[in-house]
Amino acid sequence: MSAAETDALWLSLSVAARSVAFNLPFAILVAWLLTRARFAGRTLFDAFVHLPLVLPPVVVGYLLLVLFGVRGPVGGWLNDTFGIRLAFTSTGAALATAVMSFPLVVRAIRISLENVDRGLEDAARTLGAGPIDRFVSITLPLILPGVLAGAVTAFAAGLGEFGAVITFASNIPGETRTLPLALYTALQTPDGDALAARLAMISLSLGLAGLLVSEWVSRVLRRRMGR
Amino acid sequence: MLAVDIRKRRGEFSLEARFTAATPGVTALFGRSGCGKSTLIALIAGLLQPDAGRLTLGDDLLVDLDRGVCIDARHRRIGVVFQDARLFPHLDVLGNLLYGARRVPRDVPVHFGRDDVIGLLGLESLLARRPHQLSGGEKQRVAMGRALLSQPRLLLLDEPLASLDLARREEVLPYLEKLRDQFSIPIVYVSHQFEEVLRLANHVVLLDGGRVVADGDIGTVSRDPRLRAIVGADAVGAVLAGEVLRHASGLAVLRVGDAELAVETSAVGPGQRMQIQVLARDVIIATEAPRGLSVRNVVPARIVSVTPDSGRAVLVELDIGRAATLLARITDRAADELALRPGKPVWALIKAVSLRGHVFTAPAH
Numbered sequence: 001m002s003a004a005e006t007d008a009l010w011l012s013l014s015v016a017a018r019s020v021a022f023n024l025p026f027a028i029l030v031a032w033l034l035t036r037a038r039f040a041g042r043t044l045f046d047a048f049v050h051l052p053l054v055l056p057p058v059v060v061g062y063l064l065l066v067l068f069g070v071r072g073p074v075g076g077w078l079n080d081t082f083g084i085r086l087a088f089t090s091t092g093a094a095l096a097t098a099v100m101s102f103p104l105v106v107r108a109i110r111i112s113l114e115n116v117d118r119g120l121e122d123a124a125r126t127l128g129a130g131p132i133d134r135f136v137s138i139t140l141p142l143i144l145p146g147v148l149a150g151a152v153t154a155f156a157a158g159l160g161e162f163g164a165v166i167t168f169a170s171n172i173p174g175e176t177r178t179l180p181l182a183l184y185t186a187l188q189t190p191d192g193d194a195l196a197a198r199l200a201m202i203s204l205s206l207g208l209a210g211l212l213v214s215e216w217v218s219r220v221l222r223r224r225m226g227r
Numbered sequence: 228m229l230a231v232d233i234r235k236r237r238g239e240f241s242l243e244a245r246f247t248a249a250t251p252g253v254t255a256l257f258g259r260s261g262c263g264k265s266t267l268i269a270l271i272a273g274l275l276q277p278d279a280g281r282l283t284l285g286d287d288l289l290v291d292l293d294r295g296v297c298i299d300a301r302h303r304r305i306g307v308v309f310q311d312a313r314l315f316p317h318l319d320v321l322g323n324l325l326y327g328a329r330r331v332p333r334d335v336p337v338h339f340g341r342d343d344v345i346g347l348l349g350l351e352s353l354l355a356r357r358p359h360q361l362s363g364g365e366k367q368r369v370a371m372g373r374a375l376l377s378q379p380r381l382l383l384l385d386e387p388l389a390s391l392d393l394a395r396r397e398e399v400l401p402y403l404e405k406l407r408d409q410f411s412i413p414i415v416y417v418s419h420q421f422e423e424v425l426r427l428a429n430h431v432v433l434l435d436g437g438r439v440v441a442d443g444d445i446g447t448v449s450r451d452p453r454l455r456a457i458v459g460a461d462a463v464g465a466v467l468a469g470e471v472l473r474h475a476s477g478l479a480v481l482r483v484g485d486a487e488l489a490v491e492t493s494a495v496g497p498g499q500r501m502q503i504q505v506l507a508r509d510v511i512i513a514t515e516a517p518r519g520l521s522v523r524n525v526v527p528a529r530i531v532s533v534t535p536d537s538g539r540a541v542l543v544e545l546d547i548g549r550a551a552t553l554l555a556r557i558t559d560r561a562a563d564e565l566a567l568r569p570g571k572p573v574w575a576l577i578k579a580v581s582l583r584g585h586v587f588t589a590p591a592h
Contacts, residue, residue, distance in 0.1 A: 122274050123313040125300045127327030127377045137326075141317040225316040225359065 005195070007174050008182035009202060011090065015165075015178055016158035018094035020151050023105050027150065028140075031109035050103045057100060061167025064096055068168070086168075093169040093176045097161040101154035108153065112146025113139070145221040149214050156210025160203060179203050229254075229381060229413065233270055233280030233290065242266050242437040248430065250285070250381070250413030255424040255445075257417075258434035259457055264417045265310075267434070268385045271415065272307045273300030284381055304335070306374030310386040312366040314358035320369050321354040327377025339375045339410065347409060348372045348402055364395040368402055375410070382406075384416045388423060396423075403427055408587075421458050425466060425504050426585040433457070445502065450544070450554060460537050464506035465554045469584075471499045478523070478579055485548025489523040489579040495586055503584040507542060510555035511576035514565050523579035528553065530571045533562055543567060545575050553577075 001009070033039075034046055052060055068075035068086045078084040086092035116139055124134045140147075162180040169176040171185060183199040186192035229248040235241070242263040248254035256264050269275040271282065273289070276297055282290035284305070289298045306327075314323050328341065345351055348368045358366060367387050374382060387403070388396045400423070407414060407427060418424055424431060424445070431448040433441035441451045448454055449466035469481030469488060474496070478489045481501055490503055517525060528545035531552060536542040541562045545553040553575055567573070 117313070119309065119311065119313050120315060122300075123307070123309060124315075124326070125274065126272055126303075126305065126307045127373065128301050128304075128330035128332075129326075130301060133330070138315060144317075224357070 001198070002195070004173070004182065005198060005202070008177055008179050008199065011093075011174070011176075012159045012178040012180075012206075015090060015094045015097055015161075015176075016155045018091070019097035019101060019158045019161075020105075020155050022094060022098040023102055023154055024147065024151060027102060027105040027109055028147065031106050031113055034106070035110055035113040049106055052100050053103045057161070057163025058167050060099055061096055061164040064092075064099065064164065064168040068092070068095065088170045088172060088176065090169070090175050093165045093178065096164040096168040097158040100161050100164050101157050104157060105150040105154045108146045108150030109143060110146075112143035116142045142225075145218045148221065149218045152210055152214035152217065156207050156214070159206050159210070179206075228283075228285065229271070229415070230281070230283045231267075231271065233277040233282060235266060235270055235275065235277045237266065240266075240437060242270075244270075244432075244434070244437075244439050246432045246439050246442045248413060248415055248432070251411045252430055253407050253414045253416055253428040254430040254432060255416045255418060255428035256432050256434060257421065257424050257454075257457070258419065260419055262434040263437040264419075264434055265385055266437075268307070268383050268415070268417055271381075272305050272383055273298060273303045301330075304378065304380050306377055306379030306382045308367065308370045308374050308382070308384045308387050310389050312358075312363075312370040314361075314366055314369055314373070316358050318358075319354070320350065320356050320358070320361070323358070323369055324350070324354075324372050324376055327373055331378045335378050338378055338412075341376060344372045344375050347405055362395065363391045364398045367391070367399050371402070371406065375406075375412075379412070382412050382414045384414060386417050386419070388418075388420070400426060404586075421454075421462060422583075425502060425583065429502070429587070446551075449504065450552065455536075460540070460556065461508060462506070463542070463554060463556065464504045464509070465552060466502060466504045467551055467553075468587075469501050469503060471495050471497050471501060473497055479584070481584070483547065484551030486524075486526040486528075486551075488526070488577070488582065490582040490584040491580045492584050492586075500587045501584045502587055503582050505553050505577055505582060507554040507556035509577060509581040510545075510553055512543060512545075512555050512557060512561075512565065512567065513574040513576060514567075514571075516574055517576065520576065521578075522576045524575075524577040524582075526553075526575045526577070528573055528575045530567055530569050530573060532569055533567050535559070545573065547575070 030049055065087060066072055070076060070079050070085060070087060075086055086095055120138055121134050124138045129137060160180050165178060166181055171177050171181045179199055179202060183196050186196040186199060228250050232245040234243045244267055256267060258264055270277050277290060279292050288296055289303055290296060348371060350368060350372055353365060388399055416427055429445055431445050432439055433448055433454060435457060440453045441448050445466045455463045467483045469483035472480045472482055474494060477491055479492045479495050481488050481490060526547055528547045531544040531546050534542050536556060539559050540556050541559050543555040543557060545555060547553060
C-alpha cells in the first residue's frame, strides 16, 4: 500500500473509533430516556434523534458547520475557551461521523433495553441496590450485546461516512481524507483508477469484517446468558 | 411482628388488606389467582406504593402515608423470592448469591452465613453454573439463598413452586421446611395450593377479591366456610395439630384432642409436632361403636353442629376433646336417618391412609 492509502486507512479507523467513543454515552442516555422516561415532547425528541437517517448527509454537515464552525455558537465557545477547533480537523470528522451513526446506535441499544426484564431490576432493588447501582450491575450488562452490536455497526458505517465529513471537515490529506474521501479524490485524478479500486477493496473488506465481528460478539454474549 | 394495613387501587381492582403476621413463623397468604396476593407482596416488599395505610415490621415503621413515610424497597431488608426466581442471567450462581450479600449495610449483623445457607439449600455443586443451566427447582433454591444472604428481617415467598411441575415441587418443599425449621426468620408464603400451606404454615390469611376474609391459625381457618368457597367442597377438612406418641411400621400415632389418631407417614420420633388435615369427605360417622372394620381410627366424638353444604350434603362438626374439632361431609339423607343433632355422641371413622400429615420442628434459636 502507498503512503496515501495507509494514511487514509488509519485515518478512517481513527475517525470511526473516536466517533463511536463520542456516541456511546449519549446513545445509552438517549435510549434510556426513550424507553424508560415519560416526558412532554418525547415523540418530537424521538424524531429529532432519528433525523440523520433521513436528512441528506450534506445537510447534517452544513448544520454542524453552522453550530460548530469557528464562528458558530458552540464552535466559537470551544475555540475561545479551550482552543479546540472542530471544523476542518479529524476530530470534526469524528464528530460528523458520530452524528450520522447516532440513530443506529440508539436504535440497537433501545431494542435491548426494551427486552430487559424489569423484574430483574425489582429483584436487585429488594437486594439493596440503588438506582445507579441497578443500572450498572444489572441493566448495563443485560444490554451489553445491544451496545456492542450498535458500536460495531456504527464503527463499520463510520468508516464510510462521506457527505457530512466532506462538508464539515473538508478533504484535507492526512487530516480528514478518510477512505471514501481518498477514493473520491482518486476518481477525480487522471490515472487514479487503480488506486480507487484498491481503496474500494479495502473499504469492502473492512465493512465485511465489521459486520462479522458484530455478529460474533453478540452471539458469544447471548450464549453466555443462555439465550 | 409484621403489621399490615394498606389500601391500593389498580385500575378496576382494589386491594384492602389488614392483618398481622407473627414472627417467627410461617404466615400463608392464601387465595385464588387474581385475589391480590402478588400485589400485596409487592406492597410489603416496597416495589409498589400503597394509596393509603401503614406497614410496620417489628419496631420499624416501613410505611405510614399519613406521616409521609414510605421506605424504599432497597432499605426495607425484606427478602423476596419471586415465582419466576428472577436470577440475574449474566451472573453465575455464586454471583447471584452474593449480589445481596455485598450490599448489606455495615451495621447490619450477619444472621445467615454464606456457608450455612449454601449448605442448607444444597447449592455447593451449583456455584459455578449459570442460571440457564439450572432446573426450575434449583433456580428457586438459588433465589432463596440469594434472598437470605441479603440478611433480611422477613422473607416473602411469592408462589415459589407455582411454575414447577409436581416432581420439582416435591424436590423444593423439603428445603422450604428446612428453611422454616432451622433459620428463625419470619416467612410470608403466598400460595394458591392448600397442600403447600398445610405443609408449611401455621397461620393463614385468606384473601378473596382483594379483601382479607379470614385470618387466624391454620386450624381455625381450615374450618372457615369462606375457605370452602375457595378450595371447593372436596378439599374442605379440619387441620389439626398433634404430638407424635409412637411410630411403628409406617404408622405414627398422634395425640389430637382427646383422641389418638394413626397417620400413615415416614419415620417420625415421639414428641414431634405434626400438622394433619382430615378431609371432610373422608370422615364416616357411626352412631354405634363399630366392630370388625379395617379403618384404623375410630374416635369418640360429640356433634357440635350440622350445617347444609352444597347440593344434598351437610357438614357436621365433631368435637373430639380439648377444643379440637373434625369436619365430616355426609349426605342430608344419612344425617336424617341417623338423627344427627348437636350434642349427640357419635364415632368418627377415619382411614389412616387418607390422612395427610406433615412434621413441624420448632425453629432452633
